[in-house]
Amino acid sequence: MAESPPLLESLTDPRITPEFCRHIDGTSGDLYLLGVVHDHPASIGRVERTLEAVDPDTLALELPPAAVALYQTYAADTNAAEPPRFGGEMSAAIRATDAEIVGIDAPNWSFLRRVLTRLVADRASAATARRVLSSLSGATREALTCRVAATLNHATSMTVAYDDPVEYECSYDDPPIEQADHERGHVATVQALLGSVDTDGSALAYRDETREDCMSDRLAELHTDTDGDVVAVVGIDHLEALETSLETV
Numbered sequence: 001m002a003e004s005p006p007l008l009e010s011l012t013d014p015r016i017t018p019e020f021c022r023h024i025d026g027t028s029g030d031l032y033l034l035g036v037v038h039d040h041p042a043s044i045g046r047v048e049r050t051l052e053a054v055d056p057d058t059l060a061l062e063l064p065p066a067a068v069a070l071y072q073t074y075a076a077d078t079n080a081a082e083p084p085r086f087g088g089e090m091s092a093a094i095r096a097t098d099a100e101i102v103g104i105d106a107p108n109w110s111f112l113r114r115v116l117t118r119l120v121a122d123r124a125s126a127a128t129a130r131r132v133l134s135s136l137s138g139a140t141r142e143a144l145t146c147r148v149a150a151t152l153n154h155a156t157s158m159t160v161a162y163d164d165p166v167e168y169e170c171s172y173d174d175p176p177i178e179q180a181d182h183e184r185g186h187v188a189t190v191q192a193l194l195g196s197v198d199t200d201g202s203a204l205a206y207r208d209e210t211r212e213d214c215m216s217d218r219l220a221e222l223h224t225d226t227d228g229d230v231v232a233v234v235g236i237d238h239l240e241a242l243e244t245s246l247e248t249v
Contacts, residue, residue, distance in 0.1 A: 027186035035239035039088035039166035042179035057228030
């Protein structure tokens, strides 16, 4: 199932592999799914090289629509020879293309409707419902904070950072093979840790599974309605679920 498309295989880049890159054919254009680790140099390099090769019409990001403007300011505030100071792979992706930018993540009305419907249908406990709604409230505040920060960045000469960049034991200047090896090790460690935690029926499971449903629907809409290729940049933990969902559409 997980095969790199010929276009990306031709790049012979160790950061662009089936583990992180998926491809779905379309009648009017192809959909490329790129899994990323936030702020990781290998992920930044992956989106830059892929966008350069594909030159898509649409770039879909795992960001709330309200946060896109902030990451666009991050993308503009940078030395062209280096990745953006803030925003990691998301702002690097924006800077690497002139495609239409679309935020596909929650919070949005579709997400709220779906998660409430699921809580009712599953007869979730009051404690679980409270945790889910609290998480949604926090995500909404974060999106609004991003919107305010973007407004300040546009209106002033300062750059307001929403969060501090994550630092890893490798850098953007390291050879791609070293970046790729470090990223694979990091992902394996995190996935092993998460695999030991039972989240079935938890607030986290409700949130993330509903987010994936909403992102899948939005990507299917873009893939169907957009003339040209679509590149989607999403967290590596969502990659498998999104590919499986989109292949059944």
